[in-house]
Amino acid sequence: MNHGNISPEIAKGLKVLRSRIAKAKIPSSKLDETLNIATWNIREFGKKARSEAAIHYIAEILGQFDLISIAELRDNLTDLGRVIEVLGPFWRAIYSDALSDPGGNQERIGFVYDKRAVAFTGFAATANPPRAKVGEMYMPEFTWWREPYMASFSAGNFDFVLLAAHAQWGSPAGRMKELQSLAAWIDLKRQEKTRVDKDMIVIGDFNVETPAQLAALTSKGLQIPSKLKAGTYGTNLAQDKHYDQILHYPVYPQSFSNQAGVLDFYTGGTKDLFPGMEKAAFTFQMSDHLPLWMQVNTDIEGEKLDEIIRAGR
Secondary structure (H helix, E strand, O other), rough: OOOOOOOHHEEEEEHHHHHHHHHHOOOOOOOEEEEEEEEEEEEEEEEOOOHHHHHHEEEEEHHOOOEEEEEEEEEOOOOHHHHHHHHHHOOOEEOOOOOOOOOOOOEEEEEEEEOOOOOOEEEEEEOOOOEEEEEEEEEEEEOOOOOOOEEEEEEEEEEEEEEEEOOOOOOOHHHHHHHHHHHHHHHHHOOOOOOOOOEEEEEEOOOOOHHHHHHHHHOOOOOOOHHHHHOOOOEOOOOOOOOOOEOOOOOOOHHHEEEEEOOOOOOOOOOOOOOOOHHHHHHHOOEEEEEEEEEOOOHHHHHHHHHHHHOOO
């Protein structure tokens, strides 16, 4: 982390933030053994320039993890570049194109990662819905407000595709259809013979508000890590909403450790981070969402050997 020549006020804020981060009890990751993955909706990140303090605070939070998906990353990437500069020379970003219509909200989806812990392995794409021929054209059978984005990564001997999404807000019926379509698409993708990797982690802001919406998202076999099933976490600042999710298919069940949770940077108020700032303004400096994280066991050689033995019987 390269906080550099910061003001005493930012230094004091970082000390407070670090004490809040410590309460999350995020275990350290170990090279080739474990990987800390997170998802964070950083409110309108890039729409309006963040203050210097916010850039350092956001970098401090991202630096607790090895691989993070970011929702609400806007078309202007200047602030993302400022954050990566603070994170240091080993950090990289991959991001989708911005969607300029009102539904897309000038948003991208981004992945930020520490290349010392995890490697990008070459595949990155938006999700393409299945198409049917209509006249002379092939048209998508369904659409999303914002196409999910995915990329392939490797850590230890665990290779996987990380797929991130930001579901529509506003219309519960439209959101339900999106979640159902997304679950069906992911199920089709994992059954492809030429897929990049059979291990897929699904992550992002799905705006889940009801059990029925969560059931739609998990209807094709996606599972929530056991630590997050208890329902004791929330990803809004009040921690009573479950908008953000991390899900996986249990291909190698032991890979998904019982280490997961929320990083609460808000409890304790705004004054120690941004003196005199009201909560609403605070959400546009930091966010109105909290990061959701889990730790993955990446040393899966034993599980792979067991799979080979079972296949040979």
